[in-house]
Amino acid sequence: MDEKFFQSLIRRSHEEPFGKMIGLEVVEVGLGFARIRMHASSRLSNIFGTVHGGAIFSLVDEAFQLACNSHGVMAVALNVSITYVSAPGEDALLEASAEEIYRTNRTASYACRVTEPLSGKLIATAQALAYRTKKSLVAEE
Amino acid sequence: MDEKFFQSLIRRSHEEPFGKMIGLEVVEVGLGFARIRMHASSRLSNIFGTVHGGAIFSLVDEAFQLACNSHGVMAVALNVSITYVSAPGEDALLEASAEEIYRTNRTASYACRVTEPLSGKLIATAQALAYRTKKSLVAEE
C-alpha cells in the first residue's frame, strides 16, 4: 500500500464518530503499524476519577484497527488481551502504538502499548489478534 | 454488603463522565455481579460503520468494574481478554454481564459476556482479572 492509502485511513479514522467523541487523533499509519493519541481529560473518568479502562482500551483498539487494515485488506478484531500497568496522570497526553508481530492470509497479531509519550511512563500493554477477510479496501477520495 | 451500598455504586456509575458520554446504564448490581446496557447507536461507530470495539469493551469493563467493587473493597483491573463474536445489529440494545468466578484476598476473576438481550445473540465474551486493594469503599450519601 502507498502513502495515499494511509492518508485515506487516517481521514476515515478522524471522521469516525466514536473516535471523535472520545478525542482520538492519529499520529502515524504505516504498513502493519499505527500510533494514536488522546488526552486523559476528566471527560473520560470512571467512578474513581481516573481514566476509564474502556477509554484506554479504545485508544489501543484504534491503533490496532488501523495497523491491521493498513495492508489494504479488511481485517476485524478476534481477541484482545490488555494488561493495565499504571493509571495515567491527570490530563496526561496518552499514546498507543500497534505493531505487527506476524501476518498470515487468515490472521495477524499485534503488540500494542500505551504510554505517556512525554515521560515514557507505561500505562498498558496489549496483544491483539485480527481475522483477515478477503475484502479489499481502497483509498477513498 | 447491602442494597444501600449497591445503590450507591449504581449512582456513582450513572454520574461517571465516560459512562454518560457513551450511554451506559446499570441494570443490576449484586455481590460479585453486575449487568449494564448501552444502545449501539451510530455515535459509537468505527471506520466501517459498525460499533467500535472500544465501545463494546467499555460496556464489559463497566460491568466488570461494578462487579469487582461490589464487595466494598476497592479493586482495579489487571487484565481483560475479550473475544469478539459477532457485530451488533444497527441500533441494537446491548447488555454486558460480569459474574465472579473466584475471589481471594489479592485477586478476583470475572466471566463476562455481551449479548443483544432481546434476541439472545452473543456479541462478545471476556475474562477479566482484578487486583484487590486493601482500601474500603463506603456508600456515599
Added chain:
Amino acid sequence: MDEKFFQSLIRRSHEEPFGKMIGLEVVEVGLGFARIRMHASSRLSNIFGTVHGGAIFSLVDEAFQLACNSHGVMAVALNVSITYVSAPGEDALLEASAEEIYRTNRTASYACRVTEPLSGKLIATAQALAYRTKKSLVAEE
C-alpha cells in the same frame, strides 16, 4: 457427530504421545464439550515443587482440543488465555472441562476450568479460541 466418532477421538487422545507422557485421561467427549483428568504427581513439579503451569495448561489444552474437534471438522488453537487461581494439593486429582460458548464457520470459543473434582476447589480458568479449517475428520477404525 455420533458416539462412534467421540469414541474415536478418545482413542486418539489416549494414544497421543504427549498426553500419555504427562498422564492425561479422557473422562467424556460430547458435542462442543470435553472433560480430562490428570494426577498432580511430583513428576509434574516446577522449581518450587508445585505442579508446573505448563502441566495445568496442557490438561486444559487437551479438553479444548477434543471439544473443538468434536464437530468432525478439524480445528486448531489460535489463542488461549489462562488465569491461575490456586495451586493444586499434593497428588491431587485434577479435572479440566471445556465448553463451547459460540461457533461460527471460521472460529469457535470455549470456556475452560480446572478443578480438584473431589473437593470442587478451583485451580484455573481459561478462555480458548479455535480456528476451524474446512477439513473433515472421520472416525478411525
Added chain:
Amino acid sequence: MDEKFFQSLIRRSHEEPFGKMIGLEVVEVGLGFARIRMHASSRLSNIFGTVHGGAIFSLVDEAFQLACNSHGVMAVALNVSITYVSAPGEDALLEASAEEIYRTNRTASYACRVTEPLSGKLIATAQALAYRTKKSLVAEE
C-alpha cells in the same frame, strides 16, 4: 541479583521434574529475562501428529518462570495469553524467550515468543502476568 543467583536458578530448572520430562534446557537467564530450548520431538505430539499446544506453552512458561523470579523475589503466574502462529517443523529446535515489560512491587508482565532459532520462523507469542510475593529467593548451594 548476581551471576551466582542466575546459575542457581538454571540448576533448579534443570533439576525440575516436568522440565526434564519434556526436554527443556535453559540457554540464558538475566535480570527480567530468560531463554529456554526444547526439541519438537515426536514424544511431544498431539492427536494430529504435530507438537502439542501444551508442550509449546510449557516452553514459554519456563522462560516466564525464570524471568519473573530473576529478581530474587518469588513470583507466581497470574495470567498467560498465548497466540499460536504456525506449527513447528518435525524435530525442529524451538526457543522461547521472556522479556520484562514492566515490574511493580506487586505485579510484573513479560513479552514472550517462541521461534525456530535456526530459521527465525515464529511459532507463538504470549503475554504473561506474574504476581510478586514478598518472599526472598536465595541462591542454593
